Amino acid sequence: MKKTVLFFLILSVLLVTSGCLDETNGQKITVQKITVQKRTSEENIFEDFREVTENKQVEKAINIIKNAKWENKKVEMVRYADYQFQFPSKNSNGKEDKIASYLLWISPNGQNLEIITESDEFVKLTTQDSAELYGILTGEELIK
Template sequence: MKKLVYILIALFLITGCQTSTTLEVSKRTGETEYKAFRTVSDAKQVKRALRIVESAKWEQMKAEMTRPADYQFSFPHPEAKAVLYECWVEGDSVLLTHADNMYATLSAQEAKKLLAILIEET
């Protein structure tokens, strides 16, 4: 039952971001420092990134990572607190985490699509 509650909360937080029109991306610049990297404002790219995150197979578990995330991103929403996602790039795969110990690994295809949106140079 507790797991179901966490999943419902996560879905509520993720779904609450659907009206967001931007994607804010920060890049790790030091051991624990992050700097604003880019803002994605193209509606198609924002929706595509949101779909990738929503369709990920999220599991509740405490992910013990050996280093800080490579990127952090969020879908700011004027009426709700933005969920901060952390992203680790490991070869062809991407690992994601967010609040409440939620963890997901993206397929190589989805990882490539998300990274193209997150780190594309403008």
């Protein structure tokens, strides 16, 4: 009898604590991902390439993009983008928030990434940020 009571007591504690695992400091954890498409030909046609779902990588990529020194100017590139990627995120209600979409070019020197947003913002990332972001988005090293 005592073993049965002890078993149900332990089971109850486990159920209560596991039910709280999806919350951090009273806030629901938002599930985020990065969807990456790669240009596969000389045309402006992209195909699904990779989906990044590891939270640490997604957060690092978001921080790189957020902390970049963006310029408000319309830029004309000489070729189509090498990649495009999006940050769709889910809010605490489980519904998707606005999707941020970016076009990405590898600079001619192969060491920097240049990114344009839909709202005509432009940034040329530092060599270090370029290497980190490229690794996250493609799973490969940026060619130097």
